[in-house]
Amino acid sequence: MSRGSLRSGAVVVPRTRPDLADLPAYRPGRPLQAGTAAAGETFVCSSNENPYPPLPSVVEAVHRAATGINRYPDLACTELSSRLAEHLAVPVDHLVVGPGSVGVLQQAVSAVAGAGDEVVFAWRSFEAYPIVTRVAGATAVPVPLTPDGRHDIAAMTSAVTDRTRLVLVCTPNNPTGPAVTAAELDQLLASLPEDLPVVVDEAYAEFVRAEDAADGLRACREHPNVVALRTFSKAYGLAGLRVGYAVAVEPVAAALRATGIPFGVSSVAQAAAVESLRHTGELMGRVQALVSERDRVVAGLSERGWRLPDTEANFVWFGLGDGAQAFADELASAGLSARIFPGEGVRVTIAEPEANDRLLSVAASFPRRH
Numbered sequence: 001m002s003r004g005s006l007r008s009g010a011v012v013v014p015r016t017r018p019d020l021a022d023l024p025a026y027r028p029g030r031p032l033q034a035g036t037a038a039a040g041e042t043f044v045c046s047s048n049e050n051p052y053p054p055l056p057s058v059v060e061a062v063h064r065a066a067t068g069i070n071r072y073p074d075l076a077c078t079e080l081s082s083r084l085a086e087h088l089a090v091p092v093d094h095l096v097v098g099p100g101s102v103g104v105l106q107q108a109v110s111a112v113a114g115a116g117d118e119v120v121f122a123w124r125s126f127e128a129y130p131i132v133t134r135v136a137g138a139t140a141v142p143v144p145l146t147p148d149g150r151h152d153i154a155a156m157t158s159a160v161t162d163r164t165r166l167v168l169v170c171t172p173n174n175p176t177g178p179a180v181t182a183a184e185l186d187q188l189l190a191s192l193p194e195d196l197p198v199v200v201d202e203a204y205a206e207f208v209r210a211e212d213a214a215d216g217l218r219a220c221r222e223h224p225n226v227v228a229l230r231t232f233s234k235a236y237g238l239a240g241l242r243v244g245y246a247v248a249v250e251p252v253a254a255a256l257r258a259t260g261i262p263f264g265v266s267s268v269a270q271a272a273a274v275e276s277l278r279h280t281g282e283l284m285g286r287v288q289a290l291v292s293e294r295d296r297v298v299a300g301l302s303e304r305g306w307r308l309p310d311t312e313a314n315f316v317w318f319g320l321g322d323g324a325q326a327f328a329d330e331l332a333s334a335g336l337s338a339r340i341f342p343g344e345g346v347r348v349t350i351a352e353p354e355a356n357d358r359l360l361s362v363a364a365s366f367p368r369r370h
């Protein structure tokens with residue numbers, strides 16, 4: 001046996017990249033453990049998922065696709081790409097479909113950045129950003145949000161140096177909720193080198209109602225350095241199947257495809273996404289119901305004295321600082337699992353009306369407002 005076999009008793013740790021040792025771990029939202037809630041049903045409000053179950057026709061498409069899973073999926077996601085191209089009115093070669101938009105983001109980061117390069121993004125923002133940056137060997141340059149949870153466009157512009165290879169814009173911003181405005185995105189793009197890639201992560205695009213919000217797809221048409229990132233996980237309710245996509249000009253799209261793992265999007269995921277695009281009317285009706293619930297929650301919180309960042313997504317942010325744990329504990333006692341960012345705040349997904357009612361009642365009796 002070779003050195004270090006278990007039988008010899010010696011402990012040899014095979015070499016891995018030392019710079020991964022202090023990589024922040026992605027913390028998934030979790031259902032509450034049994035017994036946490038004082039009584040009754042519990043609700044998962046911790047991962048910004050869609051509370052609606054999949055449409056029966058989507059489940060059927062999944063079943064049909066399941067009968068062929070002895071075969072590899074379509075590598076190029078041909079049918080899904082052509083449906084998406086039609087749906088978004090973009091050329092099909094501008095599309096890159098991948099295993100969740102996080103997967104496509106990882107493809108984008110590794111297509112443009114490596115050791116010694118910098119990736120600029122707002123912070124606090126989506127927790128995958130520092131992870132994918134550092135997995136690529138690049139350096140994360142987080143730029144603090146404004147006090148009202150918005151991207152600080154001027155500070156982001158100043159953070160760009162000749163080492164910057166990518167700027168990430170999260171709109172609406174996870175976890176705080178505000179959308180970047182079209183004017184802000186224009187201002188940012190006008191001040192950056194035209195050949196510096198800018199990913200506009202629009203995971204919650206379908207929930208945006210503000211008329212002045214940025215539109216990554218439009219920005220893509222006007223600026224060849226913009227990559228718009230969207231997903232089937234949130235509005236379309238397919239988080240468990242892992243399918244998202246980027247829209248970018250052809251040479252950028254080709255670079256993103258080059259860094260993807262072959263066959264990353266399963267046949268089942270492709271079939272479910274294709275079927276979902278046949279039912280956008282019904283699915284967007286559900287999104288509208290969630291937006292109405294969001295409006296109800298925001299109005300209710302405001303009546304109860306809360307001043308929260310404007311949310312254009314399917315969640316609300318309570319920036320309670322050191323009060324975050326106490327608030328999350330109260331929510332858990334009421335049967336809601338929320339996502340806590342210790343010392344910073346609590347993000348709560350807009351979910352079933354009953355869950356939203358419980359959120360309002362916990363917030364009404366919580367002693368602090370900020």
Ligand SMILES: *Cc1c(COP(=O)(O)O)cnc(C)c1O
Nearest residue numbers: 100101102126174203231233244
């Ligand atoms: C949820 C989310 C995603 C989506 O990730 P998928 O990999 O598509 O499930 C991407 N970006 C942000 C900001 C998110 O909140």
